Amino acid sequence: MKLAVLGVGVVGKAVLERADAKGHEIVAVSDSSSAAVDSDGLDTEKVLSRKSYRDRVGNADVEDALAADYDVLIEATPTTLGDAEPGFTNVRTALERDRHAVLANKGPVAQRYSELRDIEDESAGTMLFEATVGGAIPVLSTIADHAGEVSAVRGVLNGTANFILSRMSTEGLDYEHILAEAQDLGVAEDDPSFDVQGTDTAMKCVILANVLHDGGYTLADAKVEGIEDLPGSALEVASLDGNTIRLLGEVSADGTIRVGPRLVSENSSLAVSGTDNIVQFEMEYSEMLNLSGQGAGGHETASAILSDVGRLERTTL
Amino acid sequence: MKLAVLGVGVVGKAVLERADAKGHEIVAVSDSSSAAVDSDGLDTEKVLSRKSYRDRVGNADVEDALAADYDVLIEATPTTLGDAEPGFTNVRTALERDRHAVLANKGPVAQRYSELRDIEDESAGTMLFEATVGGAIPVLSTIADHAGEVSAVRGVLNGTANFILSRMSTEGLDYEHILAEAQDLGVAEDDPSFDVQGTDTAMKCVILANVLHDGGYTLADAKVEGIEDLPGSALEVASLDGNTIRLLGEVSADGTIRVGPRLVSENSSLAVSGTDNIVQFEMEYSEMLNLSGQGAGGHETASAILSDVGRLERTTL
Numbered sequence: 001m002k003l004a005v006l007g008v009g010v011v012g013k014a015v016l017e018r019a020d021a022k023g024h025e026i027v028a029v030s031d032s033s034s035a036a037v038d039s040d041g042l043d044t045e046k047v048l049s050r051k052s053y054r055d056r057v058g059n060a061d062v063e064d065a066l067a068a069d070y071d072v073l074i075e076a077t078p079t080t081l082g083d084a085e086p087g088f089t090n091v092r093t094a095l096e097r098d099r100h101a102v103l104a105n106k107g108p109v110a111q112r113y114s115e116l117r118d119i120e121d122e123s124a125g126t127m128l129f130e131a132t133v134g135g136a137i138p139v140l141s142t143i144a145d146h147a148g149e150v151s152a153v154r155g156v157l158n159g160t161a162n163f164i165l166s167r168m169s170t171e172g173l174d175y176e177h178i179l180a181e182a183q184d185l186g187v188a189e190d191d192p193s194f195d196v197q198g199t200d201t202a203m204k205c206v207i208l209a210n211v212l213h214d215g216g217y218t219l220a221d222a223k224v225e226g227i228e229d230l231p232g233s234a235l236e237v238a239s240l241d242g243n244t245i246r247l248l249g250e251v252s253a254d255g256t257i258r259v260g261p262r263l264v265s266e267n268s269s270l271a272v273s274g275t276d277n278i279v280q281f282e283m284e285y286s287e288m289l290n291l292s293g294q295g296a297g298g299h300e301t302a303s304a305i306l307s308d309v310g311r312l313e314r315t316t317l
Numbered sequence: 318m319k320l321a322v323l324g325v326g327v328v329g330k331a332v333l334e335r336a337d338a339k340g341h342e343i344v345a346v347s348d349s350s351s352a353a354v355d356s357d358g359l360d361t362e363k364v365l366s367r368k369s370y371r372d373r374v375g376n377a378d379v380e381d382a383l384a385a386d387y388d389v390l391i392e393a394t395p396t397t398l399g400d401a402e403p404g405f406t407n408v409r410t411a412l413e414r415d416r417h418a419v420l421a422n423k424g425p426v427a428q429r430y431s432e433l434r435d436i437e438d439e440s441a442g443t444m445l446f447e448a449t450v451g452g453a454i455p456v457l458s459t460i461a462d463h464a465g466e467v468s469a470v471r472g473v474l475n476g477t478a479n480f481i482l483s484r485m486s487t488e489g490l491d492y493e494h495i496l497a498e499a500q501d502l503g504v505a506e507d508d509p510s511f512d513v514q515g516t517d518t519a520m521k522c523v524i525l526a527n528v529l530h531d532g533g534y535t536l537a538d539a540k541v542e543g544i545e546d547l548p549g550s551a552l553e554v555a556s557l558d559g560n561t562i563r564l565l566g567e568v569s570a571d572g573t574i575r576v577g578p579r580l581v582s583e584n585s586s587l588a589v590s591g592t593d594n595i596v597q598f599e600m601e602y603s604e605m606l607n608l609s610g611q612g613a614g615g616h617e618t619a620s621a622i623l624s625d626v627g628r629l630e631r632t633t634l
Contacts, residue, residue: 022464022465145455145628283620285620291606292609307464310462310464
């Protein structure tokens, strides 16, 4: 497939590095201010080299990348809240040109899902977004494969918050100490609010609610509580009864979206440690299904993107 | 899609009960000695009623079901070893008629995988078999979606053996006691050898090896040890160091297939309890991926079958 990759952060870079081995061709790349386009296929090593030395991928404009002759647009620009721009317009442009769109950017499918589905209905293109929830964990494809059977979802969906909580629990240290450690290790950002306030988890839950209930949800529908104010003593008290605390996101069968610190048994599947994620599906016809693994990371997310591209390739051949 | 269902055990029955809700039509059903065929769609309630009162599904022959006008043949007859008949011939017939085949029967894809792939290459039909490994757990679809990225697989793939081991561990009782309990509960068969000798786990590993390494494996390639001779004291000794014992199946990166009781940490993801299964993928580009849930049961297996049918429907539309 011919791919246009928007965004060259860790995710975009990993896609550029691996597309060739999957038999795909990169015909356009853009960062926030520049682009490189070649309908015969770009030399991605050169593009990445220009990016690291000159902080631009080429001499073309972002619009040129959007207008390029690709089969699939990969939207890997940073997630934005509110109107989810410029991601929304990028995806809309691809669909209106009857191209496919694969998103790693959570904004458009969390904030403007129904608009995009309406545009997709009129398009010959398809929109997939496995990478927006749980990295390489096959969350959305499992829901699609078990169409109509997943009634509720619950899980640990943010590696940064989980790292902090599991370290607070094992080390007996306070939030501030462990946050500083996580920032040193690069697990937490300098401004960790998106992760620790529960916003990232909530966006993923909103996406899951949109998928399970055919749209209609935005971040405003989620009841969200973070982990910043959680005292270390809460984890100590929990451990006396063999429990621990995890930041859980939940989408119930009636579409209620809740995110917050919850007591879970230390032996529970939900008590994953470090930066791991876990997703639990309640199924209509079978027992609970658990999927766990690394929920973030450039290569993990790129794996999800490339699996979506592979699905599109198989369904359009 | 128009379905022909061969086999009306717990799996075939669950498919018959749920096909309608998924928008499919049942045009043929057969058990080992009779069949019902109607190109306009069978009344599956009547078929199931005849099966329970008269132990036959209709007045037609099994050959009539194979010759019916279906889109997808569902092979849900009991797994057989050796030449995997009659499952092999059923699947071959469907493919040679340019129909799709979806298997719950492990025999053909464990014992004669390469033959079937060759037949599939000449066919307009596709062969899928998610139901043969791990029930509703999306094992094979995850491998397909992450094409080429799964380097090794390990897991607990037999619920009966796992029930026995986890009960032996928590109750401190011997194999014979727990086996009797499992038989009372219907978790173990009267003749439990297929499960407790590791054969079932080995067949699933052979299927995984065939998928990961493009064929060439049969049960003869697996090194298999069961749990029958495991003394309760082994579990006691293991528990002193926080470990337990599980019947693990493994397919290594070089294609070695091993099944046997293995020491695992009680905190390990592999230490699932009861009849749960877990599959761990070693991935080339990301950290380990874990998938767990109920690996058997009529409805779980039917979910996997219907997800395969859904995939075929999406790729042929």
